[in-house]
Amino acid sequence: MSVAKDLKKFLRRKLSRLHRDRPALLTFLFHSLFKDQAEIDLHHVDPQQCITVDHMRQFLLYFKAAGYEFIGSDQLDSDLSNDANYVLITFDDGYYNNTRMLDLLSEFDVPAVFFITTGNVQNQECFWWDVVHRERHRQGWSHREISREQKALKKQHHHEIHRQLITTFGDDCFQPWSDIDRPMTCSELQQFSAHPLVHIGNHTTDHFILDNYPANEVIAQITGCQRDLEELLDFSPEILAYPNGNYSATAIRCAKEIGLKYAVTLDKHKNYLPFKWDFDNAFKLGRFTLWGTENISAQCDIFRSDLKI
Numbered sequence: 093m094s095v096a097k098d099l100k101k102f103l104r105r106k107l108s109r110l111h112r113d114r115p116a117l118l119t120f121l122f123h124s125l126f127k128d129q130a131e132i133d134l135h136h137v138d139p140q141q142c143i144t145v146d147h148m149r150q151f152l153l154y155f156k157a158a159g160y161e162f163i164g165s166d167q168l169d170s171d172l173s174n175d176a177n178y179v180l181i182t183f184d185d186g187y188y189n190n191t192r193m194l195d196l197l198s199e200f201d202v203p204a205v206f207f208i209t210t211g212n213v214q215n216q217e218c219f220w221w222d223v224v225h226r227e228r229h230r231q232g233w234s235h236r237e238i239s240r241e242q243k244a245l246k247k248q249h250h251h252e253i254h255r256q257l258i259t260t261f262g263d264d265c266f267q268p269w270s271d272i273d274r275p276m277t278c279s280e281l282q283q284f285s286a287h288p289l290v291h292i293g294n295h296t297t298d299h300f301i302l303d304n305y306p307a308n309e310v311i312a313q314i315t316g317c318q319r320d321l322e323e324l325l326d327f328s329p330e331i332l333a334y335p336n337g338n339y340s341a342t343a344i345r346c347a348k349e350i351g352l353k354y355a356v357t358l359d360k361h362k363n364y365l366p367f368k369w370d371f372d373n374a375f376k377l378g379r380f381t382l383w384g385t386e387n388i389s390a391q392c393d394i395f396r397s398d399l400k401i
Contacts, residue, residue: 105390108397116362117172118160118395119180119379120151121337124272125192137187137218137273138225138242142384145192150388152200155179158396164203164291165331168354174365180205182356182379184295184333186213186275190284197289206284207295207333210320212275217266219299220245220253222273227261246336250300278324285325292325294318294332294352303340310346318350330354337379344375362398 123140125148126132132139155162160177172178181204183190190206197204212219221242228238245253257265268274276284285292296302297316300309314332322328330353334343337358347355354374361378380395382388 105393107399108394111398112393112396113158113177114362114364114398115174115176116364117163117178117180117377118155118362119182119356119377121356121358121379121381122148122181122183123185124187124189125183126189126272127192131272134270134272135226135229136269137222138238141381143382144384145196147382147384147388148193148196151382151392152196152202154389154392156200158392162200162202164289165205165293165329165354166291168331172365182207182293182333184335185209185219185299186281186295188271188274188276188280191276191280194284194287194290197287201289203289203291205291205293205331207293207331208281208317208321209275209295209297209299209335210317210324211298213278213281214320216268216274216277218268218273219275220250220257220266223257223261223265226269226273227265246301247304249304250298282324285327292321292327293329294321296332296335299335301336301338302334302343303338307342307346310343311350314347314350314352331356334358339376344372347375362395 122143124137124143126139126142126144128144132142132144160179162179162181165180181202183193183204183206186206186208193204209219224242224245225238228241245256248256284290294314294317296313297320298313300313302310302313318328332347332352332355334355334357339355339357344355354377356377356379358381359376359378360380363373363377382391
């Protein structure tokens with residue numbers, strides 16, 4: 093099975109070089125940024141993509157060498173050239189470990205967008221999927237078993253997830269274990285956002301998976317985050333990242349009504365230029381996911397492809 097999988101990856105990479113780099117915006121999703129593998133192995137947090145500082149440096153070097161221009165969310169309103177290729181780096185949630193990106197942003201002179209879930213920042217609560225991961229890992233559950241439970245919980249109302257985890261793991265289960273799993277504090281977010289290469293986006297107040305909820309709750313989650321960021325940073329974002337990447341016609345309509353201009357999904361596709369003239373597509377921007385468990389250059393080769401492989 094592993095031989096067949098490796099062969100498929102090899103063929104995909106070879107094919108990706110046949111037709112690529114049609115002018116587009118490539119958007120990338122990240123969550124935590126780890127110092128190294130040893131930090132991942134502590135299991136303080138769901139490692140998700142297992143991206144270390146070294147992986148990020150490889151990623152940046154690759155696209156810089158390929159001639160891609162890195163942009164911030166503020167440049168989406170500008171006239172992006174139809175003869176160029178662009179990269180938009182995004183981080184979801186607001187982990188404190190994201191502050192490790194500052195040195196890399198300065199070193200490579202590239203911007204990035206950080207989508208903040210303001211409720212966790214203000215309450216200094218861990219994200220619920222991290223609670224599940226670390227507690228079940230401590231109990232000896234396998235990765236597959238943990239993922240299955242996380243997936244099932246995503247179908248429940250957010251407040252029910254919260255109650256269920258407290259019942260299962262105790263009143264203090266949402267307390268951070270370390271700087272690895274905690275969100276930024278309000279003051280840290282203020283200082284972080286002041287960096288000229290840092291852009292801030294809306295990731296809702298409590299990370300509600302929006303396609304699970306009616307319009308009134310969707311609006312409350314998006315406007316609540318806007319209000320929090322305005323109070324904290326004196327700034328209202330124009331871009332949203334749908335929690336878990338899930339969106340619906342209702343979520344798109346609500347985001348437009350609130351006054352946002354763009355929203356990113358987890359749909360794995362390039363955003364071909366010009367995209368901003370298509371209003372609906374501006375709220376369905378695709379994002380790719382980079383995996384630290386796989387060869388970075390090989391993945392980047394495939395991301396550049398214009399073939400469906």
